[in-house]
Amino acid sequence: MLRIAQTLEAQLRAAMQQAFPEADGELNPALGPASKPEFGDFQANGALALAKPLKQAPRQIAAAIVEQLRNSPEFSALAEAPDIAGPGFINITLKPSVLAAEVRQRIGDPRLGVAAVEQAEAPVIVDFSSPNIAKEMHVGHLRSTIIGDCLARVLEFRGHQVLRLNHVGDWGTQFGMLITHLKQVAPEALNTADAIDLGDLVAFYREAKKRFDDDEAFQTTSREEVVKLQGGDATSLKAWGLLCDQSRREFQKIYDRLDIRLSERGESFYNPQLPAVVDDLRDSGLLVTDEGAGCVFLEGVVGKEGKPLPLIVQKSDGGFNYATTDLAAIRYRLGAAGDGAERVIYVTDAGQAAHFAGVFQVAKRAGWVPAAASLEHVPFGLVQGDDGKKLKTRAGDTVRLKDLLDEAVERAQADLRRRLEEEERQESDSFIDQVATTVGLAAVKYADLSTNRITNYQFSFERMLALTGNTAPYLLYAVVRISGIARKGxxxxxxxxxxxxxxxxxxxxxxxxxxxxxxxISEVESDLLPNRLCTYLFELSQSFNRFYDQVPVLKADEPMRSSRLALCRLAADTLKLGLSLLGIPSLERM
RNA sequence: GGGCAUGUAGCUCAGUUGGAUAGAGCGUCAGAUUCCGGUUCUGAAUGUCGGGGGUUCGAGUCCCUCCAUGCUCGCCA
Structure with a gap:
């Protein structure tokens, strides 16, 4: 209905212009969807704002605008005679014939009336997931992975050329730590593929981190190891390559399971560009050496004791850090020699907001951000347990993503088996497996996407797997009901x-x-808030269930029967499309 | 201490450029079923929108202030 809204907006503007030519320039119809169904389809609040400049009662102004609309054949073709309500709202109800025509147009249309962007112009980059090599994916990667994938799907559906980048942590101090530690305790892991398994590698990583924090000599050796690696030392590079391959295969298992497509382009990719980044900053006069480190002091950000806060781009030992890498990434992604992107979206936790604000500021001051391009940090809150604290296992460890997904599927399966027994239904094991897998993973994704991403999010298997309420199972069930109608003839x-x-x-x-x-969809595209799509699909499911409950389809006489079947078809297609944009496949039966 | 974010019903959360009587789900209570899968539908009760001030015809939404919680504040990412 975006097209109709645009038409109405233009008509309202013209009507306002005719009624009040003297107020030209500040006329804004303020057209939006009706706040309640009884007010019709749209409401225009523009008359209220005119009360002051025109020194007239708002209802009187509204009446004058409505008068113009009544005289417009174009408007009358679309809508009923508008009403004036409250202090001066203009309520607009579309004609039934117009709505029916819109429905007819959408049926069988693979895009369901959603316009595609004009041309495949510059690409949009979605930077998400980004786990660290040599670590297992854990609950901390859940939100970035799920939200990023959803945003990428929405942008792709709108016709954008989307680059899904996995900015994996495959470079930096952590590798110095790990390689130094492995040299001492498990040297075979550094020259033989899969000499140790990933679980052990994670344990080694933890040990290395502990030594790094406690032992100064180890810290120094690790830093030297990083410099060697960044300098291209063959032995270090080989060890690094083996570790990366091993982790990569583990990540891929999770991505396959969640049906998530990503192009890996880790931090190491930008390594050769790092010196040039610092040189550029020096040439543009932004670089300041302070306490031995290469810094760019941020504008408008004050640290302790009123001193400006620096963004460190070169450590005092000559090494580079993540700020340097992120700057190099921006330069490459927006630059014509690189990706030439017009929009870069970073899906990371809200704790990094200050970091990105600093990096974006420096990139702009360095002239790496074209006027038409945008850099957007898409922050999200923590995943918390029922106790409101950061989610941990009972033992107090970080929750592995694999375990979390396993448990969701197991719970979904147990629940399904119990219901099958109660209903004395017989289903094959493969059916049960498939339904439980779909429902379990859908529940995890939907629970994450359906709350506003900025706030922390309370993780609860029980709530997300519930068959009632705003959950994945409720939505999936609505689709199943429509399939039921199809099966029944x-x-x-x-x-x-x-x-x-x-x-x-x-x-x-x-x-x-x-x-x-x-x-x-257009709202999600601009605001990058997947929960808006979830709310929509939930309300659509409710509308459908009400219809299904109270209006017979198969038993109806023609032409109502065919008309209602057409509505069912459009409802199913819309739900399936919406779910697919969330990264959730639909089921015929469950 | 500085910065950022959050605070809405018993619980989990929506609330789109400031707009009509602040919404939904869960839970609670009361109902509906010859019917396409009841994993459904109908109805009821429940609020100092953290407190206070301000701007405005109009504030959950904007500004100021205070309180609470979380994150963050120079060489990890």
Whole structure:
């Protein structure tokens, strides 16, 4: 309905201009969706803002605008006569014939009325997931991976050329630590593939980190090891390559399971560009050496004792750090010699907000950000347990992502088996496996996506797997119900009747909901808030269930039967598309 | 101490450029079922939108202040 909204907006603007030519320039219809169904489809609040400059009562202004609209044949073709309500709202209700025509247009359309961007222009980069090599993926990677994938899917569906980049932590101090430690305790791991398994590697990593924190000599050796690696030392590079390969295969198992596609381009990719980044900063006069480190002092950010806060781009030992890498990445991603992107989206936890603000500022001051390009940090909150604290295992360890997904699927399966028993249903093991896997993983994804990402999020298997409420199972069930109608003889892809006939309020409510899809997707595209899409799909499911409960489909007479089947088809297609944009596959039965 | 974020019903959370009587789910209570999968639907109760001030015709939304919680503050990422 975006197209209709745009048309109405233009008509309202013209009506305002005709009614109040003297107020030209500040006329804004303030058109939005109606705040309640009883107010119609749209409401225009523009009359209220004009009260002061025009020195007239807002209702009087609204009346003058409505008068113009009534005289407009173009407006009358779209909408009923508008109402004036409250202090001066103009309520607009679309004609049933217009809504029915919109429905008809969407049926069978693979894009369901969602426009694609004009041209495949410069790419959009979504930087997400980004685990660290030599570590297992844990609950801390969950949100970035799921949210980033969803945003990428939405942008891709809109027709953007999306680069899904996995900025893995495959470089830096951590490798110095790990390689130094392994040289001493498990040297075979540094020249033989898979000499030790990943679980052990993680344990070694923990030990190395502990030594690094406690032992100054070890710290120095580790730093030297980093410099060797960054300098291209053959032995170090080989060891590094082996560790990366091993981790990469483990990550891929998780990505395959979650159906997530990513192109790996780790921190190491930017290594050759780091000296040039610092040189550029020096040439542009931004670089200051302070306490032996290469710094760019940030504008508008004050640290302790009123001193400006530096962004360190070269450590006093000559090494580079993550700020340097992130700057190199920006330069490469936005630069014509690199990706030439127009928008770069970083999906990382909110704790890094200050870091990105600093890096973005320096990149802009260095002139690496073209006017048309944008850098956006998409922050999200912590995953917390039921106790409101950071999620941990009972033993107090970090929760491995694999274990978390396993448990979700196991719980979904136990729940399914119990229900099958209660209902005395017989299903094959492969059916049970497939449904439990889909439901379990869908529940994890949906629970994460359905809350506003900025706040912390309380993780609860029980809540996310619940069959009622705003959960993945509830949405999946709505799709299953429609499939049920198809199985019982309702050909969903049958010929459309000459005229679609709708007469029940539940049908109109469902139609209005269905026609919101394009507006919701465009909102997610700009605000990068997947929970808006979730809310929409949940409300759509509710509208459908109300319709399903109160309006018979298969038993109805023609032409209502065909019209209702068409609504079912559009509802199923919309739900399936919406779920797929969340990264969730649908089921025929469950 | 500085910066950023958060604070909305018993619980988990929505609330889109400031707009009509602040919403939903869960839970609670009361109902519905000859019917396409009841994993459903209908209805009820529940609020100092953290406190206080301000701007405005109008504030959960913007500004100031205070309180609480979390994150962060120079060589990890």
């Amino acid at each position: 309702g050909a969903l892809d049958g010929e459309l009747p000459e005229q679609l006939v709708f007469e029940e309020p539940q049908e109109w409510a469902l139609i209005r909901q269905l026609l919101q899809l394009d507006a919701v």
